Amino acid sequence: MLIIGERINSSRKSIAGAISAGDEAFIQKEAKLQAEAGASYIDVNAAAFVGEEIERLKWVIGAVQEVTDLPLCIDSPDPGAIRAVLPMVNKPPMINSITLEPDRLERILPLVVQYRAKVVGLCQSEEIMAESTDAKVELAGRLVEKVTGAGIPLDDLYIDPLVYPLGTSATSAQSTLEAIERIMKDFPGVHTTCGLTNVSHGLPARKLVNRTFLSACIIRGLDSAIMDPTDKLLYGALKAAVMITGRDDFCMDFIHAFRAGLIE
Amino acid sequence: MSEIIEQIKSIVVAGKHKEIEKIVKAGLDANIDPGAIINDGLIAAMDIVGKKFGSGEIYVPEMLVAAATMKKGLEIIKPLLTGDASQPKGTILMGTVKGDLHDIGKNLVIMMLEGAGFKVVDLGVDLSVDKVVEKVREIKPDLLGLSALLTTTMPEMQKVIVMIREQGLRDSVKIMVGGAPVDSRFAEKIGADGYGKDAADAVQLAKKLIGIN
Numbered sequence: 367m368l369i370i371g372e373r374i375n376s377s378r379k380s381i382a383g384a385i386s387a388g389d390e391a392f393i394q395k396e397a398k399l400q401a402e403a404g405a406s407y408i409d410v411n412a413a414a415f416v417g418e419e420i421e422r423l424k425w426v427i428g429a430v431q432e433v434t435d436l437p438l439c440i441d442s443p444d445p446g447a448i449r450a451v452l453p454m455v456n457k458p459p460m461i462n463s464i465t466l467e468p469d470r471l472e473r474i475l476p477l478v479v480q481y482r483a484k485v486v487g488l489c490q491s492e493e494i495m496a497e498s499t500d501a502k503v504e505l506a507g508r509l510v511e512k513v514t515g516a517g518i519p520l521d522d523l524y525i526d527p528l529v530y531p532l533g534t535s536a537t538s539a540q541s542t543l544e545a546i547e548r549i550m551k552d553f554p555g556v557h558t559t560c561g562l563t564n565v566s567h568g569l570p571a572r573k574l575v576n577r578t579f580l581s582a583c584i585i586r587g588l589d590s591a592i593m594d595p596t597d598k599l600l601y602g603a604l605k606a607a608v609m610i611t612g613r614d615d616f617c618m619d620f621i622h623a624f625r626a627g628l629i630e
Numbered sequence: 631m632s633e634i635i636e637q638i639k640s641i642v643v644a645g646k647h648k649e650i651e652k653i654v655k656a657g658l659d660a661n662i663d664p665g666a667i668i669n670d671g672l673i674a675a676m677d678i679v680g681k682k683f684g685s686g687e688i689y690v691p692e693m694l695v696a697a698a699t700m701k702k703g704l705e706i707i708k709p710l711l712t713g714d715a716s717q718p719k720g721t722i723l724m725g726t727v728k729g730d731l732h733d734i735g736k737n738l739v740i741m742m743l744e745g746a747g748f749k750v751v752d753l754g755v756d757l758s759v760d761k762v763v764e765k766v767r768e769i770k771p772d773l774l775g776l777s778a779l780l781t782t783t784m785p786e787m788q789k790v791i792v793m794i795r796e797q798g799l800r801d802s803v804k805i806m807v808g809g810a811p812v813d814s815r816f817a818e819k820i821g822a823d824g825y826g827k828d829a830a831d832a833v834q835l836a837k838k839l840i841g842i843n
Contacts, residue, residue, distance in 0.1 A: 413781045443782040495731045533690035534734050568690025
C-alpha cells in the first residue's frame, strides 16, 4: 500500500499561513509527522499562491527535503510549475497529476520519463470528469495507453478514478468502488489511488465516512491512497482492510503498526 | 387557510417529498391562492432551508431533498398560475468558466436560486468567454453567476468581466462569483459585484444584487 501524505497542501489555511510567513519549522514538522506515521510519499502543494506558485513550491520542497528522505509527490495544476521544481527534487518523485487533456499530457509525460517518476492519472478528459463506472474504466484504459505509449512502465501509473460527494449523489461512491475493481482486473500491473475527503463533502461525521470509504476501496483492490497518515483511526482502517484482504503476511504489518501506536 | 400554508412550509423544510403533493392539493381545494402557496409556502420554506444550511444546522442532502420537495409542489401549481404570480423574481445566468469541468457547487447554487423563485439558465461548464458574453447579450439576465473550482481557472472570471465591460454590457448585468478557491477579496479585485460563499449565501447575494426584499 503506497501512502501519499496529503497534509502539506496550500488549500489548508494553516499550511498557506506557514508558507506565507516562511515558517520552515511548521512545514518541516508536518513532513516529519507524516513520515513517522507511515507515509510513502510526501505531497507538496503551493497552488493557492497564484502567480507565485513556483517560488513558493520550491521553498516548500527545500524545507521538506531537509528533514526527510522520503520521496515527494509534486502536486500542481500547472505543468510549468511541475517542470520548474523537478530539478531540485532529490529522489525520483511522484507527479500529481495528469489527465487526458492533451496539453497536460504532452507537457508532463516527458517529465515522468526524464525523472523516472511515478504519476497519478485522473479519470478526466478535456470533455468530462468521469462519474459513471463505465466512463471511469474507459478513461483509465486511455490513460494506460498514453502512459505506456510514452515508454513509462505500467507499474508507475496510479489511476485515480475520482469520487464525488455522496451528499449530492447517493451512488457516487459505488461507481468508484466498481471502477477500482474493474481497473485492477482489466489492466494487470497498474495501481489505483484515491483522495478520500471529497466523498464526505456536505455530510456530518466526515472522518467516519472517509475511513469507511477507504476500507471499502481497499477491499475492492485499491493499493494506494492520498490521505492523512497521522489520523490514527483512518490509518487503522487502512491497515485492517489490507490485512483482511490477505495482503499482510502473518498480519505483521498490522501488529507492528499497533505496537508503534500508529493505529487505533 | 394559513394553517395549510404552514404545513406546506414545514413539509418542504423537512423534505417530506412523498407528502407534498397531497398537502398542496388540499391547499388548492381550500381555494388558497396559488401565488400564496408558492410565495408564503414553498419559497418561504426554502428561505428557511437556506438559512439553516448557512448556519450549519442542516447538511447538503437535507437541502437537496427539501429542494426536490419544493419542486414537486411547484410543478402542481405552475399550470394554474396567471399574471404576476407566474413571473419569476429575476433571470440569472449561471455557468462554470473555461477549463473547469466542476459543476456540483454550481448545481447546488442553481437549485437554491430556483427555490427562491428566480428563473435560472444553466450554461453548463467549460464556458469560453465569448460564449458567456454571447448568452448575456441574448438572454439579458439580471444577474450572471460564474463558478470556478481551480486556482488555474479563476483568472477566467476576470476575462469574462473584462469582455462584458468592453462590449458595453456591464451596466445591464450584475455579476456574482463563487467556488472553493474564490473569496470576497478576489471578487472585488476582478470587478465582480459580489461573492457567495455557499448556496445559501449566493441566494442572499442574488436578492441583494437584483434588489428584492
